[in-house]
Amino acid sequence: MTINSIFAETILLSDGWAKNVTLSWDQNGVITSIDNEPHTVSKNKAAGPIIPAMHNLHSHAFQRAMAGLSERREKGKESFWSWREIMYNFLAKITAEDVQAIAAQLYLECLKYGYASVGEFHYLHHAIGGKHYDNLAEHSHQIVNAAKATGIALTHLPVLYAYAGFDESDLAPAQARFKTDPEMIMKIIMETENTATQEEYGYNTHVGVAPHSLRAVSTSMLKDMQNMLHQHNPNAPIHIHIAEQMKEVNDCISSKGKRPVELLYDQLSVDERWCLIHATHLTDQEVTQIAKSKAVAGICPTTEGNLGDGIYPMVDFLKQDGRYGVGSDSHVSRSPVEEIRLLEYGQRLIHQARAVCADENTASVGRKLWCESAQGGAQALALNSGELAVGKRADFLVLDDQKPDLYGLEGDTILDAFLFNGNENLVCDTFVAGRQLIKNGQHESEEKITQNFLRTLKKLKSN
16 A cells, blocks of 8 residues: 555654644655644554654665674784775675675665665675676666665765875775776766666665775866766765774875865865765864865764774864764664764763753754754755655654653653663654655565575675
């Protein structure tokens, strides 16, 4: 049965909490009306409070298959850079078919935990050993297929990757699969768009670009890429890893005489189309630059914690009305609750205070971080979403308020408890563009997707 409206006793709209509301949307999943009226038997009734869905702005889907496999000390001090070698060894086994199986499982889990969309920062363009496919976009097609199999909204971000360091040195053999140039990326973008349209998934697929980092792409190449993309689609998003590790910052200073964020803003025009992933190590001036540019800071707390990156300077950024969202990145967690909880707790540990990210306008930490992360994530993924209002996409969650952690709560306390109380998944239903993809915690294709993932894991771990 197709659903195009839902009645909620409690719902978080763009202007605050409301009671006894019917939310309706059109065939494209865009909200057409929000009415206060009594519930009738003929209406679909939400099982609990409705809140906006979250948007996962940063994903490397294949890393879902290696989550938990790198938690050992082997060679003295472990770091991001030693983890990267483990990751390179793992991905050397992965085929295009594996990519689809892994991504489908990941996207299924993301939906179950409350994400309506995902930004796939995708750099597996070539076959094992760096060999080329006849179709350069083969892996990208598999990502689109995985998104289609689950129904999650996809912003596909093929990665421009040319160099091994700021000195523009050649890629190492383990990086050969990543090698691209702007012309190749544009081919991938156009073929991915064609695939999405042919498979009647176009309404739920957006495509942008992801220059991997300033150590992997020169600023001149990045300018060329930006110009090509602008001619193709001036509103397409641009994502880049930046200032994640202090070694990266110091190497950039040694090679270019500037810090990564400083160099980016000095050489390019950064605006609201951009998403700066991690940006962990910033000066006060760089915090201000990002906030003023209206770019989104893509914060991935569980991955940044797992890799020992550091903690984003959130307090100063919030004071300047900076825009931000969260991503699951390496997928050691697939829950937006865990990302936002760790985002706040990291700030509490640094500042030795509580409710650090709240302010005089929004006293509730839960409401402020959830709503602003949803809006920032939607911006980063070029989605007309992030809040529940007429004209926005019907991307929303139904929470289970019969569970002890939410039982009897009202208003902002619902979100505070959702984020900061226990570890049980409290998402009952997930709607993406008006389509109910998770019902009572389950996806209709869950068994098939998970069995395919398990077969893929068995193969990868036996190699």
